[in-house]
Amino acid sequence: MADRHTSTDAHKLNVYQELLSPSELFEARSRSHKIPVRGQKDFLPDGSEKQTARLQQSLDEHWTLLAEERVERLGNLVKAVWTPEERLVELQSPAGKFWQTMGFSERGKQYLRPEEALYLMECGNVQVFYRDLPLSIQEGYERFLSSETVTLHQYQVFGHLKRLGYVVNRFDPSSVPSTYERQLNLPASSWDKQRKQLKRKRSQSPVSSDKQSTSPVEKTTPEDQSDELVKSSESPLESADASDRTWWMERDVQPPPPQAQSAAPRWDFSSISFPDLGSRRSRSVCLASPDRSLLPGALEVGDCDVAPWLSRLNMKQEKLSHRDRERQRERDRYRRDVNSDREVRRCRNWVEYFQLLEDRRRRGQKDRPAHLWEREVTPLTQPGQCASHRELLDQISIVKSSSWSEGVSRLSPSDQWQISFDVYQPDTVAEFKKSHPGKPYSRMCVCSFDGPVPDLHAMKLLSFQSNDVPVTFAVVDHGDISFYCFKDFKLPTDVY
Amino acid sequence: MDGDPAEMNISQSSSSSIEVKDDMDTRSESENQPAGDALVDISFCGSTPLLWKVSDMKRCRSVGVTGALVGSLARQPRQNVRLGRPLELLQEEALLLEETSTGVASLHTQDCGDEEMHSEAVRQYEAGLESSYKEQCALALEDKKTVLKKIINEKENATDDSGNVIRDRLNALDQAFRFPWPAMAVQLCTARAGFSHCPEERSFLSTDWPVPRDERLNTRFCVYRDLRNKGFYLTSAGKFGGDFLVYPGDPLRFHAHFIALCISMDEEIPLCDILAIARLGSNVKKTVLLCSPQSRSETGKDESVEGDVVYSSLQWSSMV
Numbered sequence: 001m002a003d004r005h006t007s008t009d010a011h012k013l014n015v016y017q018e019l020l021s022p023s024e025l026f027e028a029r030s031r032s033h034k035i036p037v038r039g040q041k042d043f044l045p046d047g048s049e050k051q052t053a054r055l056q057q058s059l060d061e062h063w064t065l066l067a068e069e070r071v072e073r074l075g076n077l078v079k080a081v082w083t084p085e086e087r088l089v090e091l092q093s094p095a096g097k098f099w100q101t102m103g104f105s106e107r108g109k110q111y112l113r114p115e116e117a118l119y120l121m122e123c124g125n126v127q128v129f130y131r132d133l134p135l136s137i138q139e140g141y142e143r144f145l146s147s148e149t150v151t152l153h154q155y156q157v158f159g160h161l162k163r164l165g166y167v168v169n170r171f172d173p174s175s176v177p178s179t180y181e182r183q184l185n186l187p188a189s190s191w192d193k194q195r196k197q198l199k200r201k202r203s204q205s206p207v208s209s210d211k212q213s214t215s216p217v218e219k220t221t222p223e224d225q226s227d228e229l230v231k232s233s234e235s236p237l238e239s240a241d242a243s244d245r246t247w248w249m250e251r252d253v254q255p256p257p258p259q260a261q262s263a264a265p266r267w268d269f270s271s272i273s274f275p276d277l278g279s280r281r282s283r284s285v286c287l288a289s290p291d292r293s294l295l296p297g298a299l300e301v302g303d304c305d306v307a308p309w310l311s312r313l314n315m316k317q318e319k320l321s322h323r324d325r326e327r328q329r330e331r332d333r334y335r336r337d338v339n340s341d342r343e344v345r346r347c348r349n350w351v352e353y354f355q356l357l358e359d360r361r362r363r364g365q366k367d368r369p370a371h372l373w374e375r376e377v378t379p380l381t382q383p384g385q386c387a388s389h390r391e392l393l394d395q396i397s398i399v400k401s402s403s404w405s406e407g408v409s410r411l412s413p414s415d416q417w418q419i420s421f422d423v424y425q426p427d428t429v430a431e432f433k434k435s436h437p438g439k440p441y442s443r444m445c446v447c448s449f450d451g452p453v454p455d456l457h458a459m460k461l462l463s464f465q466s467n468d469v470p471v472t473f474a475v476v477d478h479g480d481i482s483f484y485c486f487k488d489f490k491l492p493t494d495v496y
Numbered sequence: 497m498d499g500d501p502a503e504m505n506i507s508q509s510s511s512s513s514i515e516v517k518d519d520m521d522t523r524s525e526s527e528n529q530p531a532g533d534a535l536v537d538i539s540f541c542g543s544t545p546l547l548w549k550v551s552d553m554k555r556c557r558s559v560g561v562t563g564a565l566v567g568s569l570a571r572q573p574r575q576n577v578r579l580g581r582p583l584e585l586l587q588e589e590a591l592l593l594e595e596t597s598t599g600v601a602s603l604h605t606q607d608c609g610d611e612e613m614h615s616e617a618v619r620q621y622e623a624g625l626e627s628s629y630k631e632q633c634a635l636a637l638e639d640k641k642t643v644l645k646k647i648i649n650e651k652e653n654a655t656d657d658s659g660n661v662i663r664d665r666l667n668a669l670d671q672a673f674r675f676p677w678p679a680m681a682v683q684l685c686t687a688r689a690g691f692s693h694c695p696e697e698r699s700f701l702s703t704d705w706p707v708p709r710d711e712r713l714n715t716r717f718c719v720y721r722d723l724r725n726k727g728f729y730l731t732s733a734g735k736f737g738g739d740f741l742v743y744p745g746d747p748l749r750f751h752a753h754f755i756a757l758c759i760s761m762d763e764e765i766p767l768c769d770i771l772a773i774a775r776l777g778s779n780v781k782k783t784v785l786l787c788s789p790q791s792r793s794e795t796g797k798d799e800s801v802e803g804d805v806v807y808s809s810l811q812w813s814s815m816v
Binding site for chain 2: 018025028041042054062065066073074121124132138151164477478
């Protein structure tokens with residue numbers, strides 16, 4: 001019993017060794033802020049006095065720097081509270097300068113993400129409380145870093161970049177506009193609104209209309225539906241899954257998406273005949289009446305005489321000038337109208353036409369010398385088949401060059417390779433707006449030397465996810481971080 | 497204190513197989529001397545071993561385990577040249593500490609469920625703040641008085657009345673001095689401060705060690721242990737394409753001599769890999785060591801038994 005008693009007390013003494021007394025705290029105001037420069041290293045230990053002395057000096061310096069605790073004026077610290085259920089840190093006193101690039105507001109409160117809060121704790125700007133007691137940095141690491149928030153390696157990369165001055169945000173895949181969307185040149189504000197609406201996932205109350213006054217009214221109803229449908233996630237900025245991207249399509253479908261995917265009727269185009277009304281030869285076409293099953297109710301529709309409609313079309317022959325006629329004659333000298341071929345006219349649809357072409361091709365190949373074409377090894381090309389060197393090279397090439405974007409949509413997402421952060425350059429800090437950060441400088445994917453080197457599958461996936469922003473790999477090796485990036489490179493193939 | 501609440505918590509701890517080691521004799525230690533028999537607390541963040549207390553780091557360095565600093569330095573947090581606590585350990589370093597009974601895994605303290613004890617802890621913390629405030633107030637007052645007295649002494653020789661003005665201020669200081677609450681200096685603790693009085697749980701069971709010991713880790717650990725016993729200091733060498741960087745002395749003062757690559761005896765390596773690492777070694781002026789632990793003893797234990805490690809070094813030579 002007595003042993004345990006002393007051990008707990010002694011343990012407490014041990015634990016409190018690093019607490020500063022009030023006089024030490026007071027003295028800390030006049031501490032130096034300079035870091036001593038490290039001297040040159042030696043090559044071989046020779047047991048000399050000089051070396052030992054220098055080593056001792058380096059060590060003393062080392063321990064002094066490490067043992068120094070963070071002491072801040074209470075008025076300079078921003079008070080915050082850690083909420084483990086939401087995995088967020090809520091600010092309780094006004095934010096400082098860091099608010100320009102970090103944190104977000106929601107429902108009237110100011111929040112910091114766990115990695116941001118931990119970084120600010122390490123910088124001595126924020127004091128985070130949990131259950132009314134302040135958290136130490138060790139507790140911050142233990143509580144804030146996990147596989148659901150940010151792992152230790154990811155935090156190390158985050159801290160490294162922040163200390164260099166970059167602005168680092170968590171990556172949100174749904175915030176990347178696809179190539180098509182960029183082609184359409186959607187105004188940026190619609191993206192932000194979408195993101196803000198995604199953030200409101202947790203609140204069950206309808207969206208207040210004053211902020212969204214410019215968006216159409218129809219959007220509020222599916223928003224309520226999507227609130228219930230979208231699964232409640234802990235952090236509003238966790239990467240939204242695919243279902244979130246389709247919320248704007250719910251407008252057209254009243255029942256919720258899982259039931260709305262009834263199979264659309266598949267049309268059999270081979271049995272549908274499209275009458276040819278435009279060509280000059282078919283002036284006397286008469287359209288048959290449509291199938292009774294397609295008509296509503298007891299409607300009766302007879303045959304349709306197309307002639308009056310056709311007369312409205314401008315079927316006049318074009319009047320060409322003399323020069324145009326000359327040009328056309330030159331062009332048409334060797335051109336054969338496809339439709340003047342009797343066999344082509346016999347084809348009733350596209351399938352038969354392709355079959356005809358295939359038959360002709362095969363017939364054309366009948367006159368190939370047997371000693372070349374009937375063996376195991378056949379020539380790669382036929383004389384007359386290619387018109388230029390490049391065509392020939394293209395035809396005989398075995399390895400076709402490809403680009404990263406080929407076949408990306410068929411790739412399955414990977415657990416191992418994920419983009420963690422968006423990084424913005426330090427010189428943009430002055431104009432940086434959290435609501436509209438713009439295009440990042442690069443996107444970070446955190447990995448380590450223990451893991452595999454990213455293969456082509458990973459590169460394609462990541463560059464697709466990131467669109468036109470380059471992806472940098474931050475490799476964490478026991479505290480040391482190295483950055484690598486891969487560039488898509490095309491070998492020149494032109495031969496002239 | 498009889499019926500120590502901390503004791504009761506230990507016996508009620510969720511995992512019934514954790515034992516607490518009571519062999520500590522820590523009263524004799526001072527900041528500058530390495531702790532005698534105190535065990536180093538290795539806390540895990542995921543599967544990465546970390547050290548938080550300076551005394552632990554000193555103890556480790558005295559047995560040759562250097563680790564790498566990965567946090568912000570308190571004095572200048574916004575730079576990357578010199579980092580601060582925590583100290584990240586290699587898996588092999590943590591294993592060595594555990595094997596030599598120098599360190600032990602420290603598990604995350606669970607939230608103390610006892611509400612009353614927690615409110616008591618909060619009261620104690622706030623009382624501590626109050627007393628710190630009062631003491632700092634007194635110190636600030638003394639400090640201000642000293643400053644004013646110094647000014648008065650300097651102005652002794654002056655002919656104007658400024659000295660008298662300051663003397664009046666000094667006399668009125670006891671009444672007029674204001675030290676507002678936000679002016680107080682507080683500490684942002686790096687290592688766990690123990691305000692909540694939750695007992696620290698430690699575990700000596702290998703099942704509580706979060707890193708599984710596979711073939712690769714065993715090979716690396718054998719090599720690490722052998723080189724460490726020969727007196728070398730080792731750090732990680734990912735950027736050099738190897739497993740460890742081997743230093744003849746403390747890495748603070750000496751350059752590394754070798755890049756150690758750990759390969760098991762029966763592992764096959766393609767020749768181009770050997771060439772690559774030999775090239776790399778010659779570029780950075782370090783010798784490449786291929787290290788292989790010898791086959792295990794006849795007893796066929798799962799863990800690697802301490803045996804010999806075979807070293808081969810690579811060197812470019814020219815044929816004349």
